[in-house]
Amino acid sequence: AGPWASRPLRWVKGRVVTTYCPANNEPIASVRQASLEDYEETVKKAKEAWKVWADIPAPKRGEIVRQIGDALRQKIKALGSLVSLEMGKIFVEGVGEVQEYVDVCDYAVGLSRMIGGPILPSESKYVYVLVGSRPGHALIEQWNPVGLVGIITAFNFPVAVYGWxxxxxxxxxxxxxWKGAPTTSLISVAVTKIIAKVLEDNRVPGAVCSLVCGGADVGTAMARDERMDLLSFTGSTKVGKQVALMVQERFGRSLLELxxxxxxxxxxxxxxxxxxxxALFAAVGTAGQRCTTARRLxxxxxxxxxxxxxxxxxxxxVRIGDPWDSDTLYGPLHTKEAxxxxxxxxxxxxxxxxSVVYGGKxxxxxxxxxxxxxxxxxPHNAPIVHTETFAPILYVLKFKEEEEVFAWNNEVKQGLSSSIFTKDLGRIFRWLGPKGSDCGIVNVNIPTSGAEIGGAFGGExxxxxxxxxxxxxxxxxxxxxxxxINYSKNLPLAQGIKFQ
Structure with missing residues (x-):
């Protein structure tokens, strides 16, 4: 990697944001945020680093990702504690979130030896010679990296979503x-420092995994920046719509998890x-602050x-207490605004x-x-039932028939996760079919949360x-x-076209 090997990770200095512990609202630390000038410099360094990274063979890239997973394993309890301290989820969930990053690293290692396109049949194999064909031609698909991937993540999964x-x-x-949530900046810094050490130990520029701590101004800059070859955004539907419009305006590519x-x-x-x-875990896990939280029962x-x-x-x-206490099942919401x-x-x-039959205070x-x-x-169509509130509120609703409740499941604007509990085999397959759930995650006899890394995560x-x-x-x-690729000495055209 040449001069990159001796080039240390650089932390930019901008305005200061204080992060608070949700369990007591006490300040934890002051974290410097990036200015737009800092952002500009970081993008340039990331683009330069990509030139080095793209030349490394995919299996070698996989080996470095494996080392990142191992480095996270070694710090898993410390990072899990930091997630509890700064985000507010209970310790076992904080550790579990870091474990997700470790697991997806393991998954990516295997994937690094498998990605690639097929060799497709050229017309020469299927079109009758008298009609026209292209002998001596090969038709293949080539897959190349897009370049620079911008990743904007939310407060509720400050480690795992970046890892995915x-x-x-x-x-x-x-x-x-990466731009993490400003309220979980310490977590973003900690994860990036772990990754940077692995990269630099392998004589790879740390800027391959760059971090810009910042607010909406940095996020807007990323959405509008044509140098962002793909922008992955995780957050609210309201903000995601704005991001999608800004990216689409420049004909960019976006990956939205809303x-x-x-x-x-x-x-x-x-x-x-x-x-x-x-139902209990799906509704109260992470204090109702998962995108896969069950909000309707x-x-x-x-x-x-x-x-x-x-x-x-x-x-x-349910045991309520400090999120870092191993006996706690349910911790605080992330902010006073929540x-x-x-x-x-x-x-x-x-x-x-x-009617509030439990809680509410x-x-x-x-x-x-x-x-x-x-x-x-x-009623199933009450406005509040159709509103995603990032809080531990479960709306319980009655139904009579399968057809009506499938329709009620689908009538909300979002389409992320859904579950049914039944022993009826026919009903199970109707639920999975075209007239069943319209969600990206469709479960049977398990809750709405707890997706596995081997399956594609997302919704409609x-x-x-x-x-x-x-x-x-x-x-x-x-x-x-x-x-x-034409490896012959002739120039036959597709569809048998000939110029005489």
């Missing part, structure tokens, strides 16, 4: 420029021993009252005919703690249509060329 993008983007041959208004449907034949813990009318009673009893057993959003949503639910203790909440009695409609992590999502980080 960066590990796969890197083995594809791309450089990455909101979710996810539903669990429980039929009369469901195993309630699976339903209760699934549809219960068949014959089991509605029984499930509500059992679920309320389970909610009462607490206000929670209270507003509860009030709207009441005004629209709902702020917990009297330091920090951003609210009670996990269950609301019943609302206002969720943005993007896919990250597994399956063939690697193709989004590459550009495809259809290549025809």
């Amino acid at each position: 993008n960066s590990a796969v983007a890197m083995i594809c041959g791309n450089a990455c420029l 909101g979710g208004n996810n539903a669990i449907i429980v039929f009369e034949d469901a195993d309630l021993n699976l339903v209760i813990p699934s 549809f219960l068949h009318e014959s089991i509605h009252d029984e499930v509500v009673a059992k679920l309320s009893k389970a909610y009462a057993q 607490v206000k959003m929670f209270l507003d949503a509860v009030e709207q639910a009441k005004q629209q005919g709902g 702020v917990i009297s203790r330091p920090g951003n703690y609210v009670e996990p909440t269950i609301v019943t009695g609302l 409609k206002h969720t943005g249509g993007g896919r990250e992590s597994g399956s063939d999502s690697w193709k989004l980080y590459m550009r495809r060329s259809t290549c025809t």
Whole structure:
């Protein structure tokens, strides 16, 4: 890598942002944010670093990504604690989030030896000679890295979402420029320092994985910057729409992971021993701040009252406390603003005919703690039911027939994750079919959260249509060329066209 080997990671200096601990609202640290001038310099260095990275064979890139995964493994508890401290999710979830990054690194290592395009049959093999053909030609697909991938991530998964993008983007041959949420800047810095050391130990420029701490001004600059060959954005549907328009205006490529208004449907034949813990974890995990959080619970009318009673009893057993305490199951919301959003949503639910059967209040203790909440009695099309509130509020709704509840699942604007609980094999396949769920993640007898890295993660409609992590999502980080090679001494044209 030549002169890059002795070029250390450089941390730019701009305005200062204070990050706070959600468990007590005490300041943790002051983190310098990048200015637009800093951003400009960082993009230039990242583009230069890409020239080095793109020349490294894919299996060697995979080996470096494997080392990044190992470096994260060695710091997994420390990073998990930092996630609890700065984001607010409980310790086991913080560690689990770092583990996701480690796992996707392992996945990407194998992928680095598999990516590539097919050799396609040329017309010479299928078109009758008298009609016309192209003997002596080969038709192949070539996949190349797009170049520089901009990655904008949200506060709720400050490690894993970057990992999903960066590990796969890197083995594809791309450089990455990351802008994390300003409220989780310490996590972004810590992760980047770990990655930078691995890169530089391999005599690769640290700028291959660049970081720009910043706010909306930096995000807007990334969306409008033609040097961003792909922009991956994770966040709200409202902001994602603005990002999509800015990227599309310059005919750029975007990968959008936006909101979710996810539903669990429980039929009369469901195993309630699976339903209760699934609904509980899906609704209150990460204090309701997952994009895959269950926000709607549809219960068949014959089991509605029984499930509500059992679920309320389970909610009462949830251990609430400091997120870094290993006994805690439920921690705080991320910010004071999130607490206000929670209270507003509860009030709207009441005004629209709902009854709070559990929770609904702020917990009297330091920090951003609210009670996990269950609301019943609302119609399926109530405005608040169709609103994604990033808080632990579960709307419980009755249904009678399969056809109507499938339609209710699909009637919201988002289309991320969905689940049914049933033993009916025919119903399961109808749920998976064209008239079933319209979501990107469609589950049976498991909750809406907890996606595996081997499957493509993402959703439809206002969720943005993007896919990250597994399956063939690697193709989004590459550009495809259809290549025809003439190895003959003649020039036959396609479709048998001849010029006499």
